Amino acid sequence: MPEDLNWAIGGEAGDGIDSTGKIFAQALSRAGRHVFTSKDFASRIRGGYTAYKIRTAVDPVESVVDRLDILIALTQRTVEENMDELHEGSVIIYDGERTTMQDLEIPEEMVGLDVPLKSLAEDAGGAIMRNIVALGAACEATNFPIENLDESLEKRFGGKGESIVENNKEAARLGQEYVAEEFDHDFDYDLETTDDDYVLLNGDEAIGMGALAAGCRFYSGYPITPATNVMEYLTGRIERYGGTVIQAEDELSAINMALGAARAGARAMTATSGPGIDLMTETFGLVATTETPMVIVDVMRSGPSTGMPTKQEQGDLNMLLYGGHGEIPRFVVAPTTVSECFHKTVEAFNFAEKYQTPVYLVADLAMAVTEQTFPPEEFDMDAVEIDRGKVVDDAAIDEWQNEKGQFQPHLATEDGVSPRTFPGTAGGAHMTTGLEHDALGRRTEEEEVRLEQVDKRNRKVETAKNEEDWSYREFGDSDSDKLVISWGSNEGAIREAMEFLEEDDISIRLVSVPYMFPRPDLSEDVEAANDVIVVECNATGQFADVVEHDTLTRVKRVNKYNGVRFKADELAEEIKNALAEGTEVEA
Amino acid sequence: MSSDVRFTDFKSDKQPTWCPGCGDFGTMNGMMKALANTGNDPDNTFVVAGIGCSGKIGTYMHSYALHGVHGRALPVGIGVKAANPNLEVMVAGGDGDGYSIGAGHFVHAVRRNMDMTYVVMDNRIYGLTKGQFSPTSREDFETSTSPDGTHQQPVNPLALALAAGGTFIAQSFSSDAQRHAEIVQQAIEHDGFGFVNVYSPCVTFNDVDTYDYFRDSLVDLGDDEDYDPNDYDQAKEAILDRSKEYQGVIYQDEDSRSYNDRMGLTEDLSDIPEGAPEDAMDLVREFY
Numbered sequence: 001m002p003e004d005l006n007w008a009i010g011g012e013a014g015d016g017i018d019s020t021g022k023i024f025a026q027a028l029s030r031a032g033r034h035v036f037t038s039k040d041f042a043s044r045i046r047g048g049y050t051a052y053k054i055r056t057a058v059d060p061v062e063s064v065v066d067r068l069d070i071l072i073a074l075t076q077r078t079v080e081e082n083m084d085e086l087h088e089g090s091v092i093i094y095d096g097e098r099t100t101m102q103d104l105e106i107p108e109e110m111v112g113l114d115v116p117l118k119s120l121a122e123d124a125g126g127a128i129m130r131n132i133v134a135l136g137a138a139c140e141a142t143n144f145p146i147e148n149l150d151e152s153l154e155k156r157f158g159g160k161g162e163s164i165v166e167n168n169k170e171a172a173r174l175g176q177e178y179v180a181e182e183f184d185h186d187f188d189y190d191l192e193t194t195d196d197d198y199v200l201l202n203g204d205e206a207i208g209m210g211a212l213a214a215g216c217r218f219y220s221g222y223p224i225t226p227a228t229n230v231m232e233y234l235t236g237r238i239e240r241y242g243g244t245v246i247q248a249e250d251e252l253s254a255i256n257m258a259l260g261a262a263r264a265g266a267r268a269m270t271a272t273s274g275p276g277i278d279l280m281t282e283t284f285g286l287v288a289t290t291e292t293p294m295v296i297v298d299v300m301r302s303g304p305s306t307g308m309p310t311k312q313e314q315g316d317l318n319m320l321l322y323g324g325h326g327e328i329p330r331f332v333v334a335p336t337t338v339s340e341c342f343h344k345t346v347e348a349f350n351f352a353e354k355y356q357t358p359v360y361l362v363a364d365l366a367m368a369v370t371e372q373t374f375p376p377e378e379f380d381m382d383a384v385e386i387d388r389g390k391v392v393d394d395a396a397i398d399e400w401q402n403e404k405g406q407f408q409p410h411l412a413t414e415d416g417v418s419p420r421t422f423p424g425t426a427g428g429a430h431m432t433t434g435l436e437h438d439a440l441g442r443r444t445e446e447e448e449v450r451l452e453q454v455d456k457r458n459r460k461v462e463t464a465k466n467e468e469d470w471s472y473r474e475f476g477d478s479d480s481d482k483l484v485i486s487w488g489s490n491e492g493a494i495r496e497a498m499e500f501l502e503e504d505d506i507s508i509r510l511v512s513v514p515y516m517f518p519r520p521d522l523s524e525d526v527e528a529a530n531d532v533i534v535v536e537c538n539a540t541g542q543f544a545d546v547v548e549h550d551t552l553t554r555v556k557r558v559n560k561y562n563g564v565r566f567k568a569d570e571l572a573e574e575i576k577n578a579l580a581e582g583t584e585v586e587a
Numbered sequence: 588m589s590s591d592v593r594f595t596d597f598k599s600d601k602q603p604t605w606c607p608g609c610g611d612f613g614t615m616n617g618m619m620k621a622l623a624n625t626g627n628d629p630d631n632t633f634v635v636a637g638i639g640c641s642g643k644i645g646t647y648m649h650s651y652a653l654h655g656v657h658g659r660a661l662p663v664g665i666g667v668k669a670a671n672p673n674l675e676v677m678v679a680g681g682d683g684d685g686y687s688i689g690a691g692h693f694v695h696a697v698r699r700n701m702d703m704t705y706v707v708m709d710n711r712i713y714g715l716t717k718g719q720f721s722p723t724s725r726e727d728f729e730t731s732t733s734p735d736g737t738h739q740q741p742v743n744p745l746a747l748a749l750a751a752g753g754t755f756i757a758q759s760f761s762s763d764a765q766r767h768a769e770i771v772q773q774a775i776e777h778d779g780f781g782f783v784n785v786y787s788p789c790v791t792f793n794d795v796d797t798y799d800y801f802r803d804s805l806v807d808l809g810d811d812e813d814y815d816p817n818d819y820d821q822a823k824e825a826i827l828d829r830s831k832e833y834q835g836v837i838y839q840d841e842d843s844r845s846y847n848d849r850m851g852l853t854e855d856l857s858d859i860p861e862g863a864p865e866d867a868m869d870l871v872r873e874f875y
Contacts, residue, residue: 029875030875197875198875199871199872199874199875200874200875201874205874209870209871212867212870213863213867213870215859217670217856217859218666218669218670218856220662220666237870239851240864240866241864242854242856243856244669244850244852244856246665246666246669248662248695249691249692249694249695250691252659252662252692253659253662253691253692253695254662256655256656256659256662256663256666257662257663257665257666257669258666259653259655259663259666260635260653260662260663260664260665260666260667260668260669260670261666261667261669261670261856262666262670263633263651263653263663263666263667264633264666264667264668264670264671264674264855264856264857265670265671265855265856265857265858266670266671266856266857267859268666268670282656283655283656283659286655286656290653376871376872376874376875379870379871381863381864381867381868381870381871382862382863382867384863386859386861388859404600422671422857423630423631423633423651423667423671423674424630424631424671424673424674424855424857425630426630427630428630428651429629429630429632429649429650429651429652430651430652431599431634431645431646431650431651431652431653431654432652432653432654433645433646433653433654433655434654434655434656435654442601442646443646443654
């Protein structure tokens with residue numbers, strides 16, 4: 001287990017919590033420390049409790065734990081919300097001078113550092129910098145070199161002018177000095193720095209970066225939590241490569257625009273969350289039956305309906321696997337870490353074009369908003385390979401025309417994948433339709449043609465099953481008869497839970513599955529195990545159902561659906577409890 | 588693009604299944620003529636169609652084409668045009684497709700002013716579902732779903748377009764072949780969203796808004812020397828005057844700058860060069 005420190009800043013939405021947390025996270029990352037962040041936020045612009053939490057260590061960290069060592073509390077509620085995680089020796093930095101803070105109570109066993117954040121900030125040039133004063137105070141309490149914070153402040157405020165940067169540095173310094181001078185206390189924490197290089201990013205950003213690396217040149221979307229960051233990331237960056245982002249009037253429009261762009265030959269993507277997927281589902285069928293390559297990102301949040309927009313859940317799997325009327329060939333790819341969000345996005349584009357199908361890329365809120373450090377080599381742009389599939393140019397067009405010289409966009413080939421022309425290709429003009437169609441793309445209700453086209457579309461999935469590597473990520477004791485199966489962002493927490501379990505001499509094998517459809521065959525793994533536990537953030541066990549269906553074996557379930565991601569220590573207990581249950585569930 | 592393209596090159600070998608006498612024949616012929624006259628050919632043309640009788644147009648024309656879902660043809664066209672501005676993009680729909688289920692997209696397509704053409708075949712009835720009232724049906728129009736009238740005002744598509752900031756608003760009559768083709772051609776040539784509402788009579792289910800009705804009531808603004816389509820106030824007056832049926836370019840903003848132009852969209856985005864772009868690692872470095 002890494003020697004880690006858990007840090008948080010909390011207050012009301014609008015207090016600058018998020019940017020302050022990010023500044024500190026970047027400072028830690030730049031100092032060669034690993035960082036894993038999490039956010040408690042409410043669906044409102046101002047007011048209400050919000051917090052940004054950082055877990056940091058010299059070794060990689062991949063989950064959150066129930067412990068808080070340093071807390072910057074801008075409100076009393078911040079202390080109350082985190083009381084369970086605070087412990088003897090936890091340091092709480094607060095501002096006793098603020099009138100609204102007069103009642104802020106710090107439990108005796110904790111170290112309360114009453115720092116005049118506001119007045120020190122005013123000394124440095126403005127009350128708005130009180131959070132930065134608090135960061136300086138936190139640096140002192142953790143023996144963290146404030147120079148690392150300076151770099152982060154330069155990055156953050158550099159665009160606003162030198163004096164703003166200097167004022168912020170001064171604010172941090174005043175906070176640090178105040179703690180050093182006023183509190184005669186020997187702090188327990190020592191944030192050592194290293195020479196390692198890391199980048200710090202979240203899942204939404206990794207998806208956006210993956211899209212750019214994959215050659216995505218068109219993005220259309222409608223703002224929705226927690227997927228909006230994908231659009232915000234691409235806006236302003238996609239143009240560097242000639243591409244464009246269109247903010248559509250709704251999700252119906254967003255997916256149809258992407259469809260148009262994809263048919264024009266661009267690599268096109270849209271991203272949304274569950275409610276948006278609902279709206280897109282009609283066109284999803286059109287995308288599939290017109291065999292248009294497209295990537296649709298679903299960043300899951302708590303449902304149903306508007307549910308809990310700012311909370312974690314993995315409740316959309318059934319919709320992604322089965323949503324839409326009729327039978328629709330599709331791919332569902334589910335990255336398991338922030339860095340996998342990058343790689344799987346690239347892969348999703350290749351699947352889409354190779355097989356001419358829509359690809360759902362599914363992430364969950366916990367992964368999408370979590371910032372995590374990685375060695376930059378994990379995002380190797382030069383290693384990105386682009387496969388555009390069966391694109392036919394002017395020269396090769398003759399091969400794919402019928403005897404009347406008409407291009408056949410839906411020709412039933414052996415592998416199910418048809419030739420494709422981009423508009424502008426001479427001799428390649430063709431139509432396609434959501435109606436059942438023939439090889440030319442024209443409407444038909446002929447029984448034979450219907451069978452041929454349905455079989456052709458489904459054959460693509462069979463081809464992909466054979467041609468691609470539907471592997472999973474594996475961790476822990478490969479010989480263990482205790483198998484834990486996971487998807488999405490739970491991987492990190494389970495990996496860390498495994499270390500807790502080791503302390504109790506429980507070794508498990510973790511299989512983390514990044515492909516929901518097509519997916520790896522887990523039959524042998526399940527058969528070889530005595531205990532099979534599927535861990536997921538939903539109430540009913542949607543992936544567990546799939547595993548049972550595939551392997552014809554009952555599995556145990558560990559589910560969490562209160563809106564909060566799994567924590568490593570809590571998960572260790574849950575897994576222990578599940579192992580203690582009987583092995584067979586009554587059918 | 589070749590100069591010897593004839594409008595028949597835009598015809599497919601599929602025979603239309605529209606009812607004999609349907610206004611859509613004339614609407615489509617005019618579109619094909621306008622495309623040929625503006626120097627386009629089937630391989631650089633993308634036609635997007637909606638649902639209903641009008642939606643069949645992609646089958647009967649020869650070009651790159653997509654027949655989409657009900658009401659969503661415009662966003663598809665916008666995506667095509669953004670991804671490859673070199674293509675001539677024409678979207679065709681009916682009054683139900685464009686002003687009912689797709690009304691939201693219509694308003695936003697107008698205000699986005701993408702450089703494309705939108706032709707609506709307005710027959711004031713739902714034909715393919717066999718005779719229910721449409722958003723442009725008259726208030727007293729009796730149909731299978733409005734036995735004693737619709738009890739609602741018909742939408743004024745031209746006013747909707749004007750209110751949304753339309754830069755090219757026109758109306759034509761499918762039977763007046765020459766004039767209709769001319770108007771669609773002007774819409775294509777317009778730098779921005781060229782919107783043409785075409786009276787395209789349904790001979791089977793609408794016995795009110797007939798060829799005779801339009802022939803008798805149409806006023807061609809092109810014949811009026813005092814009418815200036817660039818004059819917003821005049822256009823507003825004509826559009827809000829529902830006592831007459833107008834034909835012609837009713838409003839055109841001479842200063843129109845298309846979305847493509849504003850956004851600097853000039854490239855064909857289908858092209859992705861091999862290998863990572865030179866500055867790709869900058870994307871990673873941003874996260875240091």
